[in-house]
Structure formats: structure tokens, C-alpha cells
Amino acid sequence: xxxxxxxxxxxxxxxxxxxxxxxxxxxxxxxxxxxxxxxxxxxxxxxxxxxxxxxxxxxxxxxxxxxxxxxxxxxxxxxxxxxxxxxxxxxxxxxxxxxxxxxxxxxxx
Amino acid sequence: xxxxxxxxxxxxxxxxxxxxxxxxxxxxxxxxxxxxxxxxxxxxxxxxxxxxxxxxxxxxxxxxxxxxxxxxxxxxxxxxxxxxxxxxxxxxxxxxxxxxxxxxxxxxxxxxxxxx
Numbered sequence: 191x192x193x194x195x196x197x198x199x200x201x202x203x204x205x206x207x208x209x210x211x212x213x214x215x216x217x218x219x220x221x222x223x224x225x226x227x228x229x230x231x232x233x234x235x236x237x238x239x240x241x242x243x244x245x246x247x248x249x250x251x252x253x254x255x256x257x258x259x260x261x262x263x264x265x266x267x268x269x270x271x272x273x274x275x276x277x278x279x280x281x282x283x284x285x286x287x288x289x290x291x292x293x294x295x296x297x298x299x
Numbered sequence: 300x301x302x303x304x305x306x307x308x309x310x311x312x313x314x315x316x317x318x319x320x321x322x323x324x325x326x327x328x329x330x331x332x333x334x335x336x337x338x339x340x341x342x343x344x345x346x347x348x349x350x351x352x353x354x355x356x357x358x359x360x361x362x363x364x365x366x367x368x369x370x371x372x373x374x375x376x377x378x379x380x381x382x383x384x385x386x387x388x389x390x391x392x393x394x395x396x397x398x399x400x401x402x403x404x405x406x407x408x409x410x411x412x413x414x415x
Binding site for chain 2: 191226228230235236238241242245247277279281286287288289290291292293
């Protein structure tokens with residue numbers, strides 16, 4: 191089964207910009223993997239931020255954006271806020287199976 | 300409002316079995332794919348399995364294939380996960396999830412602990 195890789199941890203300053211990436215052991219991540227991005231805060235269920243690479247839900251803050259970058263899926267946060275401190279998971283589709291990345295712990299400091 | 304309520308977790312010895320249930324309400328259960336996802340304490344999310352709307356198509360993570368079986372009863376609006384040959388590494392909170400219009404709805408989870 192494929193392995194999906196993310197940075198274990200990243201730090202961003204308040205108001206700063208950071209990009210989280212999501213790679214696949216099978217090769218380049220494409221739109222055909224229908225990348226999702228979830229945000230999870232301690233003690234809470236995950237929340238869907240981005241689906242199908244770059245689509246946002248109505249509740250997704252405008253400062254989050256999704257894209258494909260250098261063969262990976264990417265989540266960019268522009269203008270980080272303290273409330274953005276959380277764990278972020280990407281999620282890829284592989285034919286029948288699905289795989290989460292290991293998560294990126296984002297610290298806003 | 301979508302509600303998903305898991306049950307059936309608990310302490311089980313290695314090699315034992317458990318059946319998890321997920322009672323769904325607030326949406327047309329029989330129309331949607333459903334997933335099981337687990338999260339070990341302090342660890343990341345791990346996709347476990349998914350089932351199509353009528354139960355005729357199922358997929359599993361390699362780590363549980365051959366040991367876990369996902370099923371559903373659309374008349375009872377309930378999703379199941381039969382877990383056999385349990386191992387210590389299966390210890391986790393197990394969540395059921397529905398996906399509607401690209402949004403994942405999650406239950407509160409049920410804790411499965413595999414230990415002697």
C-alpha cells in the first residue's frame with residue numbers, strides 16, 4: 191500500500207506564510223488522487239478544509255489554499271493566525287483504497 | 300443534522316474479536332459510502348476501510364485486510380466493523396465517517412484496547 195508523507199512539524203510566525211506538502215510513495219501526486227486536507231485540534235474530530243486539490247468549503251478560511259506543487263499536494267496558509275495551530279492531515283485516493291499522511295503539527299509562534 | 304454514534308469498543312486480548320457499530324441519523328444513510336478511520340493515542344489518522352452505499356463493494360487498508368470486515372444494514376441505518384485476530388497495534392480510537400458533498404462527518408469514536 192502507498193505511503194503518504196508529510197513534514198512532521200512546521201512553525202510559522204503569526205501573520206506569516208507556510209506551505210505544507212503531501213507526497214506519495216507511488217510517484218507524483220496528481221489531481222487523480224483527489225487530495226484532501228483535514229485540520230484536527232486536540233480533543234476534536236478532524237475538519238475538512240480542502241477537497242479535490244484546491245476546493246474549499248464554506249467554512250474554510252480564505253487564508254488556506256490547496257494546490258499541486260512539484261509533484262506533491264500542497265496546503266498553503268497565508269497570514270497565519272494563532273487559531274491555526276493544529277495537526278494537518280492530507281488524504282489521497284488510490285483506486286479503491288485511501289491513505290492518510292502522517293500529519294504535520296503546525297505551530298504558530 | 301448528521302449524527303454518527305460508535306459503540307462496541309473495549310478491552311480485548313490479543314487474538315480476540317470485537318464488533319464495532321456506528322448508528323447513523325440525520326441523513327439518508329443508504330445513499331452514501333461510509334468509512335472507518337482509526338487513531339492510536341497521540342498518533343495520526345489511519346484509514347481502515349470503506350463500503351459503498353448498498354454494501355456490495357468494500358476496500359481495506361493492507362494492515363487489516365483479511366482480519367477486519369466492514370458491513371452495513373441500511374434498514375437499521377447502521378455501519379459495522381467486525382475485527383478478528385486483534386493485535387496490540389490495533390489499539391486506537393475507531394471513528395466512523397460519512398462523506399457528503401466532499402465533507403466528512405465524524406462520530407465521537409470508540410476506543411479499542413488490545414492487551415493481555
